[in-house]
Amino acid sequence: MIIEIGAFCLILSLILSVAQVGLSVFGRIRRSAVFYGAGEGAAGAAFLMVLIAFAALIYAFVTSDFSVANVAANSHSAKPILYKVAGVWGSHEGSMLLWCLALTGFGAIVALMARGLPAAMKSVVVASQGALGVLFLAYTVFASNPFMRLLEPPAEGQSLNPLLQDPALAFHPPFLYGGYVGFSIVFSFAIAALIEGRVDAAWARWVRPWSLAAWSLLTVGITLGAFWAYYELGWGGWWFWDPVENASFMPWLIGTALLHSAVVTEKRGALPGWTVFLALGSFTFSMLGAFLVRSGVLTSVHAFAVDPERGILLLTILGLAAGTGFSLFAWRAPKLAPGGLFAPISREGALVINNLILSAATVTVLLGTLYPLIKEALTGQSLSVGTPYFNLTFAPLMALAFLVLPIGPLLSWKRGDGLGALQRLWAAAGLAVMVALLVLWFQKPTHVAASVGMGLGVWLIVGVFVEIAERIHLGRASPAEVRRRLGGLPRGAWGMSLAHAGLGIFTLGACFETAYKIEAAQALSVSQSISVGAYQVQLSDVVSANGPNYIAERGLVTVTKNGEPVCDAKPERRFYPANSQTTSEVALCLEGLDDVYLVLGERRVGSEDQPAWLVRAYWNPLARLIFLGPLLMALGGAVSLSDRRLRFAAPRRAADAGAVAVPAE
Amino acid sequence: MKPLGLTGLILAAVLCMGAAADPSERLADPVLEARAKALFPEIRCMVCQNESIDDSQAELAVDLRKIVREEVAAGRTDTQVRSYLVQRYGEYVMLKPAFSLTNAALWVTPFAIVFLGLIGFFGLKRSSLDHAQETALTSEEQALLVKLQASEAK
Numbered sequence: 001m002i003i004e005i006g007a008f009c010l011i012l013s014l015i016l017s018v019a020q021v022g023l024s025v026f027g028r029i030r031r032s033a034v035f036y037g038a039g040e041g042a043a044g045a046a047f048l049m050v051l052i053a054f055a056a057l058i059y060a061f062v063t064s065d066f067s068v069a070n071v072a073a074n075s076h077s078a079k080p081i082l083y084k085v086a087g088v089w090g091s092h093e094g095s096m097l098l099w100c101l102a103l104t105g106f107g108a109i110v111a112l113m114a115r116g117l118p119a120a121m122k123s124v125v126v127a128s129q130g131a132l133g134v135l136f137l138a139y140t141v142f143a144s145n146p147f148m149r150l151l152e153p154p155a156e157g158q159s160l161n162p163l164l165q166d167p168a169l170a171f172h173p174p175f176l177y178g179g180y181v182g183f184s185i186v187f188s189f190a191i192a193a194l195i196e197g198r199v200d201a202a203w204a205r206w207v208r209p210w211s212l213a214a215w216s217l218l219t220v221g222i223t224l225g226a227f228w229a230y231y232e233l234g235w236g237g238w239w240f241w242d243p244v245e246n247a248s249f250m251p252w253l254i255g256t257a258l259l260h261s262a263v264v265t266e267k268r269g270a271l272p273g274w275t276v277f278l279a280l281g282s283f284t285f286s287m288l289g290a291f292l293v294r295s296g297v298l299t300s301v302h303a304f305a306v307d308p309e310r311g312i313l314l315l316t317i318l319g320l321a322a323g324t325g326f327s328l329f330a331w332r333a334p335k336l337a338p339g340g341l342f343a344p345i346s347r348e349g350a351l352v353i354n355n356l357i358l359s360a361a362t363v364t365v366l367l368g369t370l371y372p373l374i375k376e377a378l379t380g381q382s383l384s385v386g387t388p389y390f391n392l393t394f395a396p397l398m399a400l401a402f403l404v405l406p407i408g409p410l411l412s413w414k415r416g417d418g419l420g421a422l423q424r425l426w427a428a429a430g431l432a433v434m435v436a437l438l439v440l441w442f443q444k445p446t447h448v449a450a451s452v453g454m455g456l457g458v459w460l461i462v463g464v465f466v467e468i469a470e471r472i473h474l475g476r477a478s479p480a481e482v483r484r485r486l487g488g489l490p491r492g493a494w495g496m497s498l499a500h501a502g503l504g505i506f507t508l509g510a511c512f513e514t515a516y517k518i519e520a521a522q523a524l525s526v527s528q529s530i531s532v533g534a535y536q537v538q539l540s541d542v543v544s545a546n547g548p549n550y551i552a553e554r555g556l557v558t559v560t561k562n563g564e565p566v567c568d569a570k571p572e573r574r575f576y577p578a579n580s581q582t583t584s585e586v587a588l589c590l591e592g593l594d595d596v597y598l599v600l601g602e603r604r605v606g607s608e609d610q611p612a613w614l615v616r617a618y619w620n621p622l623a624r625l626i627f628l629g630p631l632l633m634a635l636g637g638a639v640s641l642s643d644r645r646l647r648f649a650a651p652r653r654a655a656d657a658g659a660v661a662v663p664a665e
Numbered sequence: 666m667k668p669l670g671l672t673g674l675i676l677a678a679v680l681c682m683g684a685a686a687d688p689s690e691r692l693a694d695p696v697l698e699a700r701a702k703a704l705f706p707e708i709r710c711m712v713c714q715n716e717s718i719d720d721s722q723a724e725l726a727v728d729l730r731k732i733v734r735e736e737v738a739a740g741r742t743d744t745q746v747r748s749y750l751v752q753r754y755g756e757y758v759m760l761k762p763a764f765s766l767t768n769a770a771l772w773v774t775p776f777a778i779v780f781l782g783l784i785g786f787f788g789l790k791r792s793s794l795d796h797a798q799e800t801a802l803t804s805e806e807q808a809l810l811v812k813l814q815a816s817e818a819k
Contacts, residue, residue, distance in 0.1 A: 356783065361775070393775045
């Protein structure tokens with residue numbers, strides 16, 4: 001019965017979304033407060049209905065109701081409760097329902113909580129969000145309904161892929177989808193701006209918090225996914241330039257560009273058309289990702305349950321939504337008032353260069369992902385575009401962006417002093433060059449790209465400190481004044497500093513780990529050992545260790561360094577009978593910021609017919625920075641979001657005062 | 666990075682993690698082994714889902730690693746090994762597309778965007794600034810500015 005309620009509510013939410021569009025559009029035409037209100041009410045109700053449907057599906061998974069096809073295909077009665085719940089979004093159908101939940105949820109927040117927004121513009125936002133809701137809910141109801149019953153329910157489910165039964169991956173999709181779908185609100189704001197012909201500082205202040213929130217969620221989502229790949233797939237890789245990863249990375253890159261261009265539009269009223277374009281682009285790339293991942297047009301390590309027919313439908317949705325958005329842009333954008341003027345060397349100019357490079361980087365990722373398809377369609381030849389391509393194209397573009405990054409915040413708006421900014425960065429430049437040379441000198445084998453990368457990481461991090469020191473007049477004003485200024489720095493400034501420093505920290509980790517990780521593998525009998533880097537890894541014993549839904553061998557491994565004990569690790573090799581699948585539970589010994597990474601492999605026959613296990617050990621230096629950096633970036637986003645300027649009521653005050661925001665300094 | 670609902674295809678990927686490190690496959694000479702290992706990430710395991718032979722233990726990947734090691738051991742240069750593989754398996758086997766005229770769009774576009782963008786930005790800005798040449802302050806404006814700065818300083 002609960003399942004039928006879920007199915008019913010899902011259909012109801014589709015109908016309510018249709019009503020949301022109709023009422024809001026009619027209200028906008030008549031400028032009628034009653035219809036505005038009705039449209040907003042429908043948005044809230046649509047969300048409530050999807051929420052009930054979602055709860056019903058969770059209920060089905062928790063109670064292991066195998067008469068529901070989706071539960072039977074993705075759950076198992078012996079699965080731990082966390083993974084029963086996570087199984088809800090572990091399948092195509094369930095994840096689309098999560099997508100719809102986020103879509104209607106964000107729509108409801110705007111409809112019911114954004115009180116300061118001009119009524120006409122708000123009604124267009126609500127209508128646009130409703131229209132997106134109609135598209136995706138219709139898809140879910142008609143082509144991907146998670147509530148389908150089975151005529152003959154099986155006694156046991158097929159279980160979730162054991163690789164996905166992992167805490168990082170349980171929380172990865174909600175964050176990721178929060179990010180993807182968060183950009184839908186930005187998209188709707190862009191549609192509203194184009195229809196109302198109004199892109200100004202107040203509009204940009206509405207868009208900023210949403211793009212910040214979406215971007216931060218997406219950052220966390222991608223990081224969780226990378227961390228999962230790092231320790232679950234068992235070879236220590238964390239990014240493969242795989243189409244599915246690229247699908248999540250493209251909206252992130254465009255979202256990053258949007259964050260920066262929205263600042264220019266908010267503070268200076270400049271680049272309004274470009275900001276709207278990026279706002280449309282961010283959600284377009286999110287939808288493109290949803291299509292690429294689910295359609296099977298690309299082969300990927302993380303292949304989703306692929307279905308070409310659904311792929312066509314998703315492509316249609318993508319075409320309808322993005323086509324409408326960009327047609328509207330082509331028609332209306334030329335009418336937008338041009339923004340303020342600025343010299344090439346200025347804060348605006350630096351942000352334009354940021355946007356230029358990020359756009360080029362997005363195109364690079366897009367091209368690298370789709371080029372094999374294009375080439376095959378045009379010439380019939382198949383070719384591969386893999387990591388080496390991105391190392392040669394994406395990495396230099398980023399290096400260029402990193403080079404410019406610390407200079408931007410030191411330039412003033414409108415017309416900046418480029419030479420002065422560079423002079424203030426002498427310390428950062430000196431340290432960066434020194435670190436790069438030290439790495440080049442001491443780390444063997446010589447790896448020029450990694451050394452340059454380490455230098456750039458230091459340049460970014462020290463650049464952040466220089467920027468803060470400049471803002472608080474360190475060394476120029478009295479200590480009391482410096483303290484006062486430090487206390488008076490807006491949260492937005494701290495957020496920016498955290499994000500930029502996080503990028504630097506990530507760069508340090510990524511370059512160093514990739515260039516200097518050490519790998520060792522040996523078939524070990526009990527009490528034999530291998531060395532990896534400075535560490536000795538001894539296999540003390542192998543015991544059996546069975547879990548709720550798997551059986552496992554557990555290696556008891558002792559790691560020592562120069563005879564000193566470092567840690568006891570317990571890597572496992574698990575067998576899940578429900579999927580007849582074997583997985584490795586990697587053991588990580590955290591040593592400072594480095595990881596000693598241990599994998600227990602297959603059992604072999606060793607010397608003297610003793611059983612032996614293939615033990616692989618990696619030393620991944622500075623590996624933790626790779627995940628710490630992006631989390632700092634997301635934290636920076638959250639701190640910025642808490643800035644008073646970006647609270648929901650703030651834009652109205654700004655609009656009422658008729659003020660174009662005051663520059664930060 | 667959306668590994669939801671992974672299909673069984675990943676099974677192959679996982680059974681074979683870090684396959685290239687398997688000691689039973691290694692060459693005795695560490696220099697040659699290092700050269701072979703450096704080539705693995707460039708070569709695609711063609712039956713796998715977008716993986717290099719460095720990561721995969723599918724039978725084909727094992728075979729390809731063997732071929733690469735044999736070629737390296739037989740004294741071929743890296744370029745010779747690559748062209749041998751392309752000859753045998755087609756361009757698809759290389760994860761790094763060739764720098765060829767037909768792939769020009771792939772290799773040139775990223776840099777062309779930045780290059781043209783920068784030219785456009787600086788070029789346009791210069792001319793638009795010329796049009797909007799800020800005129801010098803009038804004496805009245807200058808006086809007002811001095812007054813404002815004085816009041817700010819207090």
